[in-house]
Amino acid sequence: MSSKKVLKNVSWLIFDKIATLLVGLIVIIKVANHYGPSEYGLYQYAVSINLLLGIIVLLVDGRVVKKLYPDKNEGHVIYNTTIAKVFLSIVSLIIGILILFVIGKGIKFNSIYLLLLINNIVINLTFGIQSFFEYQLKSKNVVVASNIANIISAILQLIAVGLNYSIISIVIIVLFSSFIKLLILYYQFKKSFSIKTVTKVDKLLISAIIKESIPLAIAASAATIYARVDQVMIGTILDVKQVGIYSISVQMVSVVAIVISPIQISIYPKMIEWFHSNREMYYKKYQEITSLTTWLYIICSVIAIIIAPIFFDKFFDDSYSKSLDVFKIHIIGTFFMYNAALRSSHFTLTGSTYILMVSQIIAVFINIALNYLMIPVIGINGAAIATVITQFISLFLSNLFFNNGKDIFWLQLRGLNPMNIYKAFDLKER
16 A cells, blocks of 8 residues: 555545535535525534434444455445445434424424435445445545535535525435435446445344444544534524524634545555554654644644635625634634544554543533533633533543553644654655
């Protein structure tokens, strides 16, 4: 697995993120301004609840699945992981329908909410194929499928806004684009690999994957909860209009965090290789890449802070003016995301996933408590501050409280040393 292949894969994934965000920004600006904070907030409130319900599908973790490919029949793994993901998303749909009787906010909300739950099922139909493309470092295929679907979705959403259609039409278009991505991915997979993807349901394999994924799933679920519960609590304590204003900041912060996921996905196969072949080199590379991601944050955040006031003023109407203040708070927490970019992959390789699980569970309770205390007093800024404090504790400080995490604490702290950066680009064994 050459360094060129890794860097090429990172490049494709970053391109995907940039293209998705550029297209997404145009759509977000048009949709948010057209429907206003109240209707857009209703939509984002439904999205947040949907994401919380979707945490059940995390019981099949992509990193656990990728570890199986070298030793198992690839088609068998792809088929069974997809079956497991879809089954779990159907369970999520059923639970979501039951919850709807408690949280229903009218026909418009119910329609958006149910369509998003169905969209979850369609998205998970792509899981097996997508994870295999990522394992093979052929993310180009995923990028092509995603961007075609996103462009079609964006055009249709802009048309819907221009024709003054209901915001429900936006969700229908999102669902349609998920089908488009599924069809393109399947076509590319069949064209690229002669692998039989329909085998038999292997309950033992699915059970083993779920068992190993549980600590990671709990950790990821907790991360999703503390990333989204603030919007749910804002909608409950305040109103959906404030959710709409707050959600703009959340989506703008994703622009700053653009390269984290591509690095994680592309570096993980190399981390497996280094971990099993040369442990000393593994930790050197961990330090170097952590420095690289940390300083990428510093560069991105400086640019973002300079550009953000101009961007918000030019593209969003006055009803979203408070989003800029929230963004300035949120961007602080992004440091810990970059600094801990390799953390979850490391604990997966070392069999220390319990650290992720425990730290994230504690983080959820801290975040909910802080939201409960701060939102009524200082509004949506309080929710943003709660998120930053939680990120600091869960992604950085918590490492100190575990024997197997102390080394990672110091590696992340030393990530502030820029002298390590130039070495990170050499991914070959030394």
